Amino acid sequence: MVVYFLKYLFASRRNFHPFLAGVILFLAAIFGTKGNAAENPPLNGFQASYFDRTIRNGPKITEVVPNIAIKFGSRGGPGHIAPAQFAASWVGRLSFDAPVTKEILVSLSWSKVRIRIDGDIVYEGTNSRRFTHAFSAGEHLVEVFYINNWHTVEFKVTFQDPVKTYSDSELFARLKLLDPQADEIVYVGLYESDTPDTGVSVQLADKGPDSGKGQLLWLDSYEAIDWTVAGGQGLRAVIVASYAPGSRVLNLSANIPVLYAEKGIGVHSKLQVKCRCVGTAFRCNNKKGPGALAETMMARTGARVVAYGAAYSAGSVNPEPFDDVVRMALERQKEEVARAKDRCSKRINPDFDTLFDNN
Known part of the structure; x- marks a missing residue:
């Protein structure tokens, strides 16, 4: 119950006092399930972890999301983390019944991203990018790491069938x-x-x-x-x-x-x-x-x-x-x-x- 309540508080994007926002972030890190994410990433979804990159080994807020996408302005996002201090990761598994080629589309602004599939880096950079990746049949581990460097956050990674x-x-x-x-x-x-x-x-x-x-x-x-x-x-x-x-x-x-x-x-x-x-x-x-x-x-x-x-x-x-x-x-x-x-x-x-x- 505590976990769901804390998730509601940060998801609501309310204008909390900075001290209270910090308390919420700290409690969410204590009661969250970030340990389970690395051990058992969700299938056809992603475990997202949001944190202040200026605090070494600081608390993280986690949630399970169906897609990799996040956007917020200068008032702050999850846990009221300031955009210029925001970093995040997404870990999940994609499963395919047969070999398939997927198009991966990366949209970002003043930030940088690293994408790993089955432990291999398939993209790392600071620009939006469109590329394809061949997946074999079975499950594949997908990891996305994001560091923002701007006064707003806008980031999206899409996996889809190739389109003309x-x-x-x-x-x-x-x-x-x-x-x-x-x-x-x-x-x-x-x-x-x-x-x-x-x-x-x-x-x-x-x-x-x-x-x-x-x-x-x-x-x-x-x-x-x-x-x-x-x-x-x-x-x-x-x-x-x-x-x-x-x-x-x-x-x-x-x-x-x-x-x-x-x-x-x-x-x-x-x-x-x-x-x-x-x-x-x-x-x-x-x-x-x-x-x-x-x-x-x-x-x-x-x-x-x-x-x-x-x-x-x-x-x-x-x-x-x-x-x-x-x-x-x-x-x-x-x-x-x-x-x-x-x-x-x-x-x-x-x-x-x-x-x-x-x-």
Whole structure:
């Protein structure tokens, strides 16, 4: 009972007083099961151990997790360990009935990782990486060691069957093979997940496609995300694109293909575009806003955008209609930006005669 209560406390990410957080970390180390992890690693799961790397032989917090993924910000993660002092390990066993080749995708930022399989180092480095590994039939010991060196933590290791990534032309041709072809698309774009396990849920509207032909879903991100999709009707295919390797969809039925695009769209913001006149330049943030989304999606998929959801980070997304109201707002915004740019140009690049005659 004590173990479960302590796990609840650190998993809740509550803002405890630093002294109390230290007490929780210490008690979790006393009552935890870290000794059993090394002796009997879980099968098709991982025993995770989190600790402050600045405390030699210090206490560890342990838990059993289905996947290797962790993310938290400056407020601290398990046991309120500060990100810049955070280190972790994951130990588990993978079992296969027959020889198989798996793709291993590593996503990390300012940190370093070492991966051992059956005692051999298969990767060690500071960069995100995608590679394959051949497993024989039977059980295999997997060990992952992680040291963070940044003010936030974002780390993910994915084991999956090798997948093909599609260029723009290959993706367009592959979508033409769908029967019937989808002529509508829902776009979801995030920079990153804001959940500790890098997961994001997408809730599609119950209404099916207007034409009855079917819909596509495009899932776009910078960081690697574990997507789950619920609702919707007439979904023909899901397209996944991310800069960091390791994004995937966890819960789709086998008859809905998941296609991986080589290039993402990069729209991670809503309608608001903020511009300002700075020095000798006119600058706008959110350059990759939804303004050109409809044209881009039509060019890359042959489908028109009917809904979209975009944000810097989120744990769940409910796409909103991309209708005439949105399109009119985008047109007005485009005109306002053009007028502001014209005013800026006249202010930062005045005429000689006009300027000096008045001074």
